[in-house]
Structures are given as structure tokens and as C-alpha cells.
Amino acid sequence: MTKSNLRKALNYTGSIIALLSVLFVAHRIHVYWAQIPDDTFTLKLLALLMLLAAIYGAANALLASAWRILMKSLGQAISGRTATRIYGLTQLAKYVPGNIFQFAGRQLLAMSYGFSGKAIAKSAFLELLLLVLTGAGFTLWMSPLLYPAFSAVYGLSIFIIMAALIAWGLKWRGHAGLIMVIARYFLFLFISGTVFLCVLYSIADSWTLTLVQVLPLIGAYVIAWLAGLVTPGSPAGVGIREFLLILMLKPFFTEIDIVVAVILSRMTTVVGDCVFYLYSLSLR
Template identity: 30%
Template sequence: LVADIRIDGRGGICLAIALTVTIIAHLWSAVVWFSILKEFNQPVRLRWAVPVYLKTNIAKYLPGNVWHFYGRISAAIKTGISVEIASLSVLLEPLLMVAAALTVALICYPQPTWVWQLLGLGVVLIGVHPKFLNPAIAFASKLKFKEKTSQERVFILEEYPWKIFLAEIIFVVIRGTGFLLTLNSVSSVGIEGINLLFSAFCLAWVLGLIVPGSPGGVGVFEATAIALLKNDVAPGILLTAVAFYRLVSILAESLAAGIACLNKNAVAE
């Protein structure tokens, strides 16, 4: 039962490390957004991009789940970046996040179904090709922005985004590590169960990211994680872990945003 679960000193240390790791994940994600802008030869500095990303990130919990995108687009436009490139940067990022998370989920899936796993990986890698990714970006633009803007945007990705894709895989692995540490604070996680937990986390995280009307994935991530792991993790431990992980995530984002707001050296280029 949840009421019977207690967090001891070891658990507290695991939660503290999970919080630190999750903050690092968001910092890394900010660097990835900066890298996307640099890929399109935009004159921005890291000390500008990271604070902007972290400060706007907390806005994803507002109804609509698009305000963090608008915040970044607005900040980018103020620096002289075109609305097309600014929009492309914030739409390309989550699409590559989804592809990265699916890649990790397929690689970590513990069942010996290599044929299907390789097929799935092939589909994901092909989907990241500009021929398929550009239409996906255009669709995401219509889905996210709808009638909030009347300006037509043209998105063109000319090269396969290998570097950004690999950077997003690193981001997903860091986030998954935070989840494992959170679960480990409640109950010891055996090495043999890491692949299953990573795979389930990635799938739950993807659904939390893409399901419309779920600010920050709240509720969707938790429900999916519970559904995927209910036969492998005790109910009380699982409920406690996903609740703690949500708290860790929100606290990490809030702390990162607060630190960014205190950064007086964040200047626009």
C-alpha cells in the first residue's frame, strides 16, 4: 500500500540525485534548442538561448500546452530571427524528441523480438529524413498554432538532422535515468529490470508529450506508466514513484526557470 511506503536516507539521496539529473536534462535540452538555431546559421549565443528556454519551459503547464513554444518564438523574433526559423526550431525539437524516445524504447525493449525492433527502428530513422519530417513539421504547425496566427510559414529541412537527433537521444536517456532514480528511492531497482523500465518510461513520456489537451503531459504520462508497469512493479510502489517523479519534474523545471530568471547576463543577440 502507498500508506506503508517510507522514504529512508538512501531514498532521500536518490530523490536528490534524481532532481539534479532532471535539472541537467533540461539544461541539455536548452543546449539542443540552441544547436538547432545554430544549424540554421542564426546569430544567437548560448547564454541567451539557455535562459530563454528554461524560463519558457514552465509555461507548458498552462492550458493549451503551446505557450512555451510561443514564448520561444517571441523571444527569437525579438533577436531578429525570422518567424519561419523560430517556428521551425520549436517544432523540430519535439518531433525529434519523439523519434529519440521511440528509438530508446525499441532498443531497450526486453523481449527477444529483434526483427520487429529493427523494423521499428528503421521506420523511426526513415521518419526523421527531411522528406518525411518536413510534412510532419507542417502538420505539427497547424495542430499547435491553429488560428492563433494567420501568417503562412514555410518549413524546409534540407539535411538529415543526425547531430540533433543523437542529442535528443542523450536527453531522453538522462530523463529516463531520473525516473529510474526516483523509482529506486521507493524500492531497489535490479539491473535486470532497467531495460523494461527505460522502455516503459519512454513510451509513457512520448504519449505525455503528444496527447493534445494535456499540459506538460500531466495525467497521461502517469496513467501510461502505470498501465505498462502494473504487472512488473508493485501497485503501491508504482503509484508512489510516478507521483514523486512528477513532483521531481515540476520542481526541476521550476528551479531551472528560477535560476534562469536570476541570470542577469542573458542578452539577446
């Protein structure tokens, strides 16, 4: 099998998995919709969702800033304003089936500004690689959900030690710029997980949020997000993220609360992406 055929096969497989996941989530929504209390969607909740969407939209600037640092490390001097405009105008393409069109759009738009096509392609590869590696670190945060004996304190301690060693290694190797990139990716993922946590907290009844629960729940969201990112053919991880969150959190929350929370969090991130797009569109 040639590389081209393999890529197509992986893309089709990912699309099928995403479609099945969407159907699963849609089925759960259909089953539980009648059970959702009428007073769930209050003005207070809508105001909270709009605030979270604005926060998530602003967090996208971290991704654009990280891409600018990657481009500069590849010899492409690009201003923050230009980087934000290019990144923001092409980011919505991640919702197109295929999960690659945001990179293709960025490649074409950045080349129209006169930047090296080879450097842009390298920056996209580095972005994916570093996002995956950064997101994988949140496995330590999520571990208490799967192994209760592994406490959140242990996970956080190991995470901090690993982060410090990686930062020291990169600085020693002369790649201090990558530390800033990874820090921005970490902050973006942390904000994304916190947005989901806030939505879940506002939906779940009779749940008192404790500090011990915060990190594992954020970690669970990031791991679900990561699975959607690396699944070929899944636009913005649609279906994959929701499916995994339902599976991971089902032992701890009622399924109806999880279903409503994952759908509302998806709506929040979509609106946030649109807010960032409109902001990028306003930059000249």
C-alpha cells in the same frame, strides 16, 4: 470542419483525456496512501530526490543546446548563453493546460531578441518532430516488457543499427547538425528514464535490479513521456505519463510501488524544471 475548429477539438479531447488520467492516478493514490509504510519518506530518499532533480534540471541544458543548433541551421546565429536563457525562461509554460504555451512564449521572447519569427516557428516544429522520432526509437527498448521473447539484447542491437544508419544517412545528405541535435535528445530522454528508474528502485521492496531490466524500464518511461508530449491539451503530459506507466509496469511491480514512484518522479522533474528556470533567470 476548419483547421481551427479541428485544433480546438483535438485540444479539448486531449484535455479531457489528461483530466481523466489525473483522476485515475489521484484515485489510486487515495486507495494506496494508507498502505504506504511510514518509513518510506526518509531523509535518504529526500536527498536522493533532490540530487535527481538537480541532474534532471541540468539535463534541460541539452534541450536548449539542441534548439540553438536548430536555430543556427535556420540562419539564426544565437549564443549558447542566450539560447539557454530564452529556452529556460519559457520551458515552465509547458505546465499550463494546452501544451503549447512553452512554444508560444519562446516565440515571443526570441523575437524580442531580434530573431526571425519564421525561423523560430520552424525550429519549434523541428524540435517536436525530432523529439517524437527519437523517443519512438525507445520502443525497441521497451519491447521485452510486452513480448518477453523479444530480448533486450535484440532490441538494443536493432536500435544501434538503426541509429547508425540514420546518422550515416543524415551525414551523407549534408545534415550533420541534425545528428548532434538527435544525440542531445537521446541523452536527455535517457537521463529522464534513468531518473525514473532510480526513484522506482528506491521505492520498490525486494527488487534486485539487473542489467536486463534497465533498458526496458527506461524505454517504458520514454514511451509514456512521448505519449504525454503528443497528447494535445495535456500540460507536460500530466496524467497521461503516470497512467501509462501504471498500466505497463503493473505486471512486474506492486501497484502501490508504481503509484508512489510515478508521483515522486513527477515531483522530481517539476523541481528540476524549476532549478533550470532559476539558472536561466540568472543569465544576463
